[in-house]
Each structure stands twice: as C-alpha cells, then as structure tokens.
Amino acid sequence: MDFFKKPHIAGAIAASGNELSELITDLADLREARTVVEFGPGTGVFTRVALRKLPRDAFYLAIERDPDFMQKLRAEFRTARLYEDSASSLENHLAENGKKCCDRIISGLPWTIFSEQIQTETLGSAHRSLCDGGIFVTFAYVHSQYMPGGVRFKKLLKETFASVTKSHIAWRNLPPAFVYICRK
Numbered sequence: 001m002d003f004f005k006k007p008h009i010a011g012a013i014a015a016s017g018n019e020l021s022e023l024i025t026d027l028a029d030l031r032e033a034r035t036v037v038e039f040g041p042g043t044g045v046f047t048r049v050a051l052r053k054l055p056r057d058a059f060y061l062a063i064e065r066d067p068d069f070m071q072k073l074r075a076e077f078r079t080a081r082l083y084e085d086s087a088s089s090l091e092n093h094l095a096e097n098g099k100k101c102c103d104r105i106i107s108g109l110p111w112t113i114f115s116e117q118i119q120t121e122t123l124g125s126a127h128r129s130l131c132d133g134g135i136f137v138t139f140a141y142v143h144s145q146y147m148p149g150g151v152r153f154k155k156l157l158k159e160t161f162a163s164v165t166k167s168h169i170a171w172r173n174l175p176p177a178f179v180y181i182c183r184k
C-alpha cells in the first residue's frame, strides 16, 4: 500500500522526503514540548523524525483515518497513542487521555483537496486544542498555494491564528513544499 494507489485520500503522489521531515519537525520546536499531536501521519515519515527529537517523557498522539496506513503505524510506533479517526476529532482523543490541550500540532493533511467545511472544522478543532502559545505546523506544496483550496486555506490560517509565517522551500521534496508556522 502506498500513496500512488490512494492519491485522492492522501493528496500526494509520494511520502514527504527527509528534507521536509527535518524542516517541519525543527519548526515545531519539539525540544520543550510536553504534548504533541500529529495529523495524517500516513507512512510515518514525520512521526519517525519527531519521536527522535522529542523529550523522552513527552506524550505523542497521532490521528490517521486510513486503515491500511494505521495498521503499519501500529506495528512500528508502539509508544505513540494512535487513533484511526478524522483529525477533527482531536478534542475527544485529548480528553480521553486526560489532556486539556496540546503544545504542538504537526500536520501532514492534504488541506488543499479538503472542502471549505472540512478545512474549517478541522482547523477549528486544531486551534481549540492548542494551549495558549502553542504551535501548529503544516506543509503545503509550492504549486498548490495558488489553487482555490490552497488560497482558501491560507486565508483561513490567517483568520484563525495570531501569527502565521512561511518557511523557506524544501526544493528536494517531491513536489517542492514549504511549511506554515502558526502560533496561537
């Protein structure tokens, strides 16, 4: 099972590469994080790097809606709390684990192909779940920022977060991508 077989679900033709995985996890500033959430881990490329950078006793929760990806994630990441669900259910899963909020959210979701309703619901849930001062990072493909879903998503980010900045471009990624860094 790979991205090539499910591009309509994954919103990508390949998993993110090393350059983007290092960039997004660096920008999430995981060294001081206590509670970290990942949306849409897919094959676990960000998960692998994030777990290496996290403090050992930090709590890591990931939500992936695809059952095939989830089966593989469960086999590899035994210390992470993994939920086969939609990212918009984050508040329930934090509560189940006795957490009021999280410090960081790393998103691998294909925001550009989401409808306006799914973008709004999912980003709203992310924002409500973040502690004050928390950081939300998500990547976007360079070409997709000019597509209608990409333009709408950028506007929504700016309406939702106190601060939104962009990283440099990871040119070696396929396709090239950058990271939005958003603070609550």
Ligand SMILES: C[S@@+](CC[C@H](N)C(=O)[O-])C[C@H]1O[C@@H](n2cnc3c(N)ncnc32)[C@H](O)[C@@H]1O
Binding pocket: 009, 010, 011, 012, 014, 015, 016, 039, 040, 041, 042, 043, 044, 045, 046, 063, 064, 065, 066, 069, 085, 086, 087, 088, 107, 108, 109, 110
């Ligand atoms: C572009 S892939 C990214 C995977 C990986 N993070 C990477 O960068 O290679 C998007 C992932 O998000 C998952 N996904 C899509 N919509 C979702 C949703 N609403 N909730 C949770 N996961 C979702 C897909 O199944 C897929 O695994």
